[in-house]
Each structure stands twice: as structure tokens, then as C-alpha cells.
Amino acid sequence: MAESEPLIGIDLGTTNSIVATVQDGQPVVIKNRTGVALTPSVVAVSKNAKRLVGSIAKRQAITNPQETVYAAKRLIGRKFSSHEVQDALRSLPYAVVAGQHDDLRIRMGGRDLSVPEISAMILQELKADAEAHFGRPVTKAVVTVPAYFNDAQRQATKDAGRIAGLEVLRIINEPTAAALAYGFGRTVNGRVAVLDLGGGTFDVSVLEISQGVFDVVATGGDTYLGGEDWDNRIIEWLVFGFAKEHGLDLRKDRMALQRLKDAAEKAKVELSSVRESHVNLPFICTPPGGGAALHLQATLTRDKLEDLTSDLAERVVGITTEVLGEAGVRPSELKEVILVGGMTRMPKIVEAVRGYFRREPCKGVHPEEVVALGAAIQAHALAGQDSELLLLDVTPQSLGVAIAGGYVRRVIPKNTTVPTSATEVFATSKDFQRTVKIMVLQGEHEMAQANELLGEFALTGLREAPRGQVEIEVTFDINAEGIVSVSAKDRGTGLRQSITVTASSGLTEEELKRIIEEQREYLLAARLSEELKTKRVELDSLARDVVDALTRARLLPGGGGLAADAMPRAEQALEHARRVRDAEDVAALTRACELLSGCLTQLRGSAQSGARR
Template identity: 45%
Template sequence: MATIGIDLGTTNSCAAVVEGGKPAIIHNAEGSRTTPSVVAFTKDGERLVGATACRQAAINPERTISSVKRHMGTDWRASIDGKRFTPQEISAMILRKLRRDAEAFLGQEVTQAVITVPAYFNDMQRQATKDAGRIAGLEVLRIINEPTSAALAYGLDNGDPQKVMVYDLGGGTFDVSIIEIGEGVIEVLATAGDNHLGGDDFDERIADYLFGVFKRESGVDASRDSAAAQRVREAARQAKEELSSMETARVNLPFLAQGASGPLHLEAQVTRSEFNRMTADLVERTEGPVSQALNDAGIAASELGSVLLVGGSTRIPAVQDKVRSLTGKEPSSSINPDECVAVGAAIQGATLAGSSTGLVKANSILLLDVTPLSLSLETVGGVATRIVERNTTLPVHYSQIFTTAAAFQTSVEINVLQGERPMARDNKSIGKFRLKGIKRAPAGVPQIEVTFDIDANGILTVSAEDKGTGKEQSITIDESGRMSDEEIDRAIRDAEAYAAQDATRRDAMEVHAEAARLVQEVDAALAKSGKQLEKEEKKQVKADSNALRKLLSKKTEKLEEADIAAIRSAKEQLDRSSEHVRSLG
């Protein structure tokens, strides 16, 4: 039984299969190699998917759904005839069509698939994609990242070991990955991206321009009429595509609206230079992730063997120019940007299914992907203690021993965090659970082992075990606790914007904690051995201790650099004056 590879895209989706050892694109029922990711509901209850849904969108815009991928993993719902559909359910309708078309193409039942997702999809979005596959009647053997899949498709025809950059600008998302291709190994070194940047945004800029032209000429705001707006947006998409090969695109939409004197028509033209100006900031937004991915991978652009362009939006000339300026390389033209992701998924599917003929051999290809954001635990003082660094190779199994902060604790709360900030409250809490039944003991005595497991699909499980009693508790991070794409993007931006502030705060926490420990130690030593001290020495130690205790009364989040310096100075003074009493204690 064949295992298919599916590129479930924002704008278009594509399916592929390995036959006779070679990957092949699956043609859909309409004879096309790609299927629009559009679902529509007719008034008599029929569901349309793909090209048929696109053809009726202008006259049925309220019941036509596109770009649902941008809503994966969120609480967004589409309300049709009183029924609310989740993004998973809408995506499953697209997957079900791809499955049916594959069965017709292959002449056999299809029940297994490898489905791709943007590299920057979080846990919730990945799980939502798996759920969509299951709703569509597919056993999802693996969720793999789109850039990794593209590199896999490229690597089989370009066998020389090399490092490649995959620049993936699709309809709704942007990913960039640095990938090392070796003999039978595809290893992701680093990934970065923007989950809300893609061809849809470029379309919207042209659409806004066309709305403006029509309003200036007719006085009518076509964006307020859903049917007219749908026609304008479709024309904008076509104009964008034309401008990839032409200097001017002409838009002619007759009978777009009705005016006081009769029907109103839209006639306009968009030049490539105008398009470049109105989308310059979108192209510029790709520079940050490219620089971050190169830095995280620890390589310079000059060390890249090739740059692969993936996604239909990379056909935009200004995007290609940006890639050339960022990397100093001419992008490779050896892969089809619309089909390579599905091809790579099919190759991985054939490997997982145990195919052993021709180009693909059972277990012959090893994919080593990475986790896009760091994972931490909240520890004493609200610090985010890093457990798994971002860009760590998957799958991950990592354990670390923690202990209790207070005496005779019988339970601890495990707060799992995702993000790059050093303080817990500045990151996203993606799951909490409580480990109970800890043996009563002084603070610092219990040994609590916390384990992070991330599988090859990027799904996270966290467990905690009290080594003294064997009590264990675990959590698989569920839909309610995962980060949204906006939160992921904000986590990275915040980490960069507040790097200096974070350093000061961490310094304050460390100095405050050290000083508090010294005060406690001195108090205990005075209580135990104070009678052995000279009166003046005891008086000095108490004065220094009180001075430091007073400085510590200010909350750590309000400490400024001057406060930190004062605490550090007072701590050093107490450290010197109390050396004798602490030696007695």
C-alpha cells in the first residue's frame, strides 16, 4: 500500500508518491498538479474543494473559506448554516480530496501519509495538522518541516555533501532553514521564520491599491461589498503572478458595483516598480530570520553550497533579488518551488513505509530536524531555567535533577515554559502539573528528576519523578496550553528588544539571592556562636547585616543598576566583617 506525501499549503496543496523508486506528483481529478486550498459550502449543502470552490468564490464569498492554514492551532471557527467548523475540520476536507485523488491516480486505497508543516509551527499547530489528517482518514506517519522536506527532495539529486539554505516563502508563512546534506543524512542546523508572512500579504497590498483606485474614480468603497471584494482580491493575486514575468499587469473588472447612473467598472494597471514599492517592507521582513538562522547555525552565507527557493511567492523578482543580496549566491533552479515539498514528504513516506526499490531504500534516509524555540522550567525566584535550547536536534530526551525550595514540601508544581527570555513571566507557560507524594525532608534534599521528551513530530511530553519515593507524574502538552504563532514571533522579538533589560534583571536576581543567603548564614552563626565574639565585633556584624537586609527589602523587579551595586557592596562588607563568626558557626 502506497504512502503519500502531502504539502498542505496555505494557498495550494500538493501530493506526491514514490513509484518504482522515483517520486511522482499526483494529478488531481481536474488534471492539475496542485489543488487550491479552498473549501466552499453551497446553499443546498454541497461541499466544494479546490478549483471548483475557487470558481464560485466571487458569487458565494461568505461561504467560501481560504487560507485556513493561518488559523491552525487557534480557536478560530467558520460558521456555516449554524454549524461551526474548526481549522482542523476545514483542512481535513482538503486532505480528504487529496486522498481521493491519490486513490484514483494510483488505483488503490490510500491510508498513510507524511504531511509537512512550516518549520516554525508550534506544538499546537503540529497537533492540529495531525488531527486534520486523522479526520481525513489518514494515518499520519510523520509531521516534517517543509524546508527539511524540500532539502530532502533536492539532496537525492545533488549527492555532494553540502550546507544549503532553504528560503521558503509560501502563501501564508515564511521559513528559513540551514540544512546540512550528507550521505543518507539530512540534518537541520537552525531554523527561523515568521508565521504571518506570505503571498497572501502581497496580494492584500495590491488589493488595497485597487480598492483605492476604484474609490477615487467612482466614490464607491468596493471593500465593503463581499462579492466585489472577492473579485478584487482574485484579480490582485493574478496581477501579482503576472508581474513575476511582466513589467505591467492590467486589471479589468466590469460591473464591479452599481452606481447612481448605472454599473461601475474597474480598469487599472499595476507596474512592477509600483508593486515593489508597496511590498518593500514585506520583502525586508525576511532578512531578520535569514540572519538569525545563519547565526544560530554558526556559519556565514559564503559557506552555503546552495540556496533553495521554495513556495510560489519566491517567484517574485524582488524576493529573488533580496535572496541574492543576503547570500551572495544565485538561487538554485533545480527544484520546483510548488512541488518539491510534497516530493520530499513522499520520499520520507516511502522510507518510513519500508520501500526498498530504486531510489529510495528502507531506512536509508535519516532526517534530523530541530525544535524552533527553547523549553524551560520555572524555578526559585521566577527564573526560567533552560532545559532544551532552540534548534536542538529532534527527537530529544533530556533529564535534569531539581530539588525543593522549602523545608518539608510534599508537592511541587512543574511549570513548563516556551520562549527565549530569562524570566518565567516573560515566556509562554505551555503546561503545568503537580508532582505529589514527595517524602518530607529539609529543603534541598529531595531529588526530583524532570524529563523532557520531544518526538520526531515535535510533540512534547514532560515527566517528573521523586527519586526517593518513585512517585511520578507527566503531561503531554495539550491544545489549550500551546503557544499561538503570534506569541512565538513576539517571544523572539521581545528577546532581542529586551536583551539589555533581561541581563540587568537576571543580575539583580543573582545578587539578591546571594546576599539573602549570606544574611541567613550570618544570622544562624550569630545565634549559635555570638557569645564568643567581642562586643564591638558583634555590633559591627549586626550593623552590616541590618544594612544589607534593608537593601534587600526592595523588590527585585524594581532594582536598578545603582541598587544592584549597593547590594553588592554591602554584601562584600558583611562577607568581610562576618568571616570570624561564620567560621565559629
């Protein structure tokens, strides 16, 4: 890797996506092209089929709810049939449909797009921000994910990077990235807990930090617990109150639902600093039978919000307790408690954390930027720029194989430091069995069907023998990238079979290649469209200036001493500009601009000379 090649860290958050880098030895957030540090993770297709990302997409969400996608990160890598997706369908204003492999697709712009494609649109925007910052191409990045993401969700995130034209050097856990940023440039020795409560997910990690070594002791979380859940509780409260008063369910109106979401998010944010928030949504809907439009007005207090979401705060504390138990550490033994994610600004969350740990949580990091900064620090280290930093992460969920009776035998338990390897010996379960199917599973449930199937393969040609007499040795290997390899060997004959588990995001390699090509063509077309737009604006401006200069020259005696062909040349240039103005040809527009510019220089020179005379 070239030493000068730009490296970035990306937090592909649910509500805000941020990109950072390390410059002059310090991690910094890269401002986007509008000068704002945070980019809402919202993607839309406008009425004229133009792709919109970030703030501009969010601004038109109310009038274009079915073509505006938010919170895609909560859906990435999930099965359409999962209860999380089915639950989400009740409140999402945009359409979600099933893909060929029970993956989910989002209907946008008349097409069914995979979640990695949606995420790639955000990554492309962040990539463009970084390229504008550096002034040259950016092709490599470290991307963060929730600590409790499974292999399918991590692979889907890497696929999003590929589609966006980024080589994802490493996927690292968000709380781990936050700890890297917290410890960067400091002398920190001891155990710290990082609680990351963002827009869509909650993670807890306990790390041992010592002389530049960041050793993850335990990690856990809930990939479906975050700010979106607080928003949904407010929406339900507003919907129930409106239905009680008017007998109408606002959730059936997509535009009304988007307005409710926007109002709920604003109220939630306001209640972090004030005691009550007023929700006022005029003309929210019209009764089915006709009549005057109805309005929604409500006052939500902080106490009411805390009452509506008390169980969510309890889940935060419950998961934290579980992870600390797995780490074998008491709250009092921690050196620091670090809060990460926008939801940790909520007073009730701060109060719950303070009450559980009996101390003030650390406020020395920016809760929304620290994860991206940590990713940038990891990218810096991977490039060999910081040889003193060492990150030792863990596998977030247990790995094992299915056994007789529909159960799971765990081979590598969760929170095992990676890279790692482990071997277990199994025996045949049937008499004279010639084939064994190895099903690789991820998860904590004792029943096989309740866990995630990562892959399966068969070991064939076993020697015939009564059940239990043929021993099969199964070995799991996980590298630092989290890629799982599994091999099985007949201990009697030495016969071996293996598989490298590459969790599917629902996209085949052929689909990925097709999507990458489509994205390349889209970006080329978008770049051409932008160049055409810029050139047309330049052409229109030059044409106006030439017309003004011609008018002034005609008012001067004798045309101000212009050469005889100067005015006809200018008029010809104007006529040529009118002909090519709407052409889809950058070169033709550029030539027309050059002709007008030359005429303008001659006309202005004449005007100045005439004025002196």
C-alpha cells in the first residue's frame, strides 16, 4: 500500500454516517461538501429519478415517503421472514419485499434494491466527501459495525463497500473503535466499558487497555435496540391519541406516517434539554368520507416519554449486566465508562448508567463522532503508521455444529479472542454411515434451528462401522478478519473435507458484479450530468455578458472602434450557443463557452477604449 494513499474510517450509522481520517498524527472528522460534519443516513429517489443522499434526502421525506429510505442498517443482512423485519414492516413508509433467498429488498425508484445497494449509496457519498477533502481518489477504508452483528450482517456491510468502490480493509466493532479513539494519545491502563446506543443498535464492550494494546474481553448487544425504538414509541402514543379522538389510524397514510416520524424524532431530541415538547401537525389527514382536514396537536413531557420507554432503558441495563458478567468484572472495577451514540444524550439513559455504575460516565469523547475517529485510527495502524497500537478483538457470537436431536455443540464460544482455532471430535450417529453433513452455526441457542446457518458441507466416503465407532474431527479457524474456515477429518482414514464460510448477504457474486457495473455507469452518468449542468450555467452567464457588451458597443460612436467583423462574430457565437445549449455534449458546450469568452474580451476592450476617447 502506497504510504501517501488516503485512508479513511467510516461509521455507517443508522441515523448519521460519518467519515474520518488521521492527519498530522491526529484523527479528524472530514466535513462533507456542504461544510457539515454529520450526514443523515437517508437515501431517496426524487420525482425526476435523481438519487438523493443525506440532508437533501431527509428534507423531502415528508412529500416523498415511499421513495425515501432510512434506518437501512437495521435491516442489513437480515432474512425477510425474521421477526425483526416483520415487526418493522408495520411502521416503515417505504416498501420492503422478499428476495430470492429470503433476503429483503427495498422498493425504490421502480426497482427492488438490496440493502447493501442502499448502504452503498451512503458510502459513495462519504467517499466523495473524502475525495473532495484529499483532492484525489480514495479506495480503502475501515468500516465499523455493531459488535453483535453476525457474519451475514458483516458480509453485507463488506458487499456495500465493494459496490461503493471501496476496499474494506477491516470490519471492526463500533464500541471497540470508540475505545481506540478514547485511548489514542493517552496513557490509559485498565479496563473500560463502552456503551454504544445509537439510532438502531445497542452494544456493550469491555476492553483491557495497556500500553497501546486494546484487548476486548467481552462484547454483546442487541442489533434491534436504538433511537428508532424510542421514536416508534412516540409515534404509537401520537397515533393512539389521534385514533381515540377521531377514530382514524394514521399509520395507514404513508405521508402522515412520515410526518409523525419526523415529529417524534424532533420531540425526542427536544426532551433531552427541556421538560416538555409540543407536537403540532396541521392538516395531518382528511376523513375518508370527506369534510374538513384534521389536525394533530399534543404535548409530550419528558416524564411521559420516560414512562413510555422504561422497558427500553431496562434492556440497556440488562444487556450491560450480562456483558459485565461474561467479562468477569464488577462495575466498581472499571477505570472508565464511555457513552457513545446520539441516544446517550438522553437524560434517562445517563441516569440509568450513572445509577448502575455508581459513577459519572466519561464525557471526554464526542458521542456521535468517536466511532468514525476510532475507525480512522485503525486504518492508520493497518497502514503501518502506528506500530505501537494493537487491537485484539473477539468473536461476538458462539460458533458450533448441529448434532443429533437438533441440538448445537459449541466449538468456539463467544468472546473468544481472534484469530483462533479449536477442534472437537464427533462420532457417527447411525450404523454403517458413509456420509456426514457438517452444518456450521452461529448463535447462543441450544437448538440448531434457532441459530444462524453460516454454511454446510458433507464428508463422504466414511468407512462402514456401527454408530459411534467412526470419529470425525472438526476444526474451526477464525482469522483476524473474522472469516471462518471449517474442516472435517475421518480420524481413521485421514479423509478430509473443508469449507470457508463466506456468509451470504443475499447477493450472488454475479449479482454483485452486475450491481457494481450499474453503480459505475450511474456515477459516470451523474458526473456527466453535473458537468453538463455546470457548463450550461457558464454558457448562459457568458451569453448574457456578450449581449450586454454588444448593446454597449452599439451605443458608442462607430461601434467604439470595433473591427468590422467583431459584432457579426459575436452574434454568430450567440447563435451557436443557442443551438448547442441543450446538447448532451460537454466538448460542444466547452467550445461554445470559449467562442463567447473570446468575443466578450474583444467587446469589453473596445468599450473601455471608447470610454477613454
